[in-house]
Amino acid sequence: MVNDQVERTWTITENTPGGNQATVQLQWNLGDEGANFDRANSGLHSYNGTDWVALTLGAAGGANPYTRSALNVGLFREFTVADAESTLPFVCTNGLVPGATCNDDDACTINDAVTAGCVCAGTFQDTDGDGTCNVDDGCPSDPLKIIPGACGCGVADVAVTYYEDVDFDGFGDPNGAQQAGYTCSVPPGYAANSTDQCPSDGTKQLPGRVVAAPRM
Ligand SMILES: [Ca+2]
Ligand SMILES: [Ca+2]
Numbered sequence: 001m002v003n004d005q006v007e008r009t010w011t012i013t014e015n016t017p018g019g020n021q022a023t024v025q026l027q028w029n030l031g032d033e034g035a036n037f038d039r040a041n042s043g044l045h046s047y048n049g050t051d052w053v054a055l056t057l058g059a060a061g062g063a064n065p066y067t068r069s070a071l072n073v074g075l076f077r078e079f080t081v082a083d084a085e086s087t088l089p090f091v092c093t094n095g096l097v098p099g100a101t102c103n104d105d106d107a108c109t110i111n112d113a114v115t116a117g118c119v120c121a122g123t124f125q126d127t128d129g130d131g132t133c134n135v136d137d138g139c140p141s142d143p144l145k146i147i148p149g150a151c152g153c154g155v156a157d158v159a160v161t162y163y164e165d166v167d168f169d170g171f172g173d174p175n176g177a178q179q180a181g182y183t184c185s186v187p188p189g190y191a192a193n194s195t196d197q198c199p200s201d202g203t204k205q206l207p208g209r210v211v212a213a214p215r216m
């Protein structure tokens, strides 16, 4: 038994060699199928003298006997039918070899390799899962940011207005100078609140009650 393929080879020759194009349909019986043959993802393989060239994979038709076709076939030698797991030494029609390393020209992916479907593909790298791949993500471990911004990776940029605190008591002057900034960084001499009613008295934020002198 040959795993993952139909244990039959068909030979097709041209009456007039060269230049022919044909749709090739092969038919086989259930008893022809090797172990673990995946009829739902199988395809014709065409021998080129060195390798078995995998034609498009897909589902076989029919119901014992089964059929599978390939369009625009221009190479007429031996054919067989195998699935994506077949270990036939085959190449893809685009020249790629399934399992071989390749370059998908995408810096976002690593470990690029040719799939069983003859496509070069790698594994997308996105550590924080924000949809921006690591090489394009200025904050690859912060799912809420892709650039450091004002406050840096891992800290949200929350805008706030700062009020001048000339007496350095930690309370801003509602009537003094204002400065736009972010909660992550307080500018020197400013406070995020504007509750200093005594902006020049570092010991008080409220004027306090003026108590009338007692009458004598
Ligand atoms: Ca890549
Ligand atoms: Ca990311």
Ligand SMILES: [Ca+2]
Pocket: 128, 130, 132, 137, 138, 139, 140, 141, 142, 143, 144, 145, 146
């Ligand atoms: Ca990110």
Ligand SMILES: [Ca+2]
Pocket: 164, 165, 166, 167, 168, 169, 170, 171, 172, 173, 196, 198, 199, 200
């Ligand atoms: Ca103050």
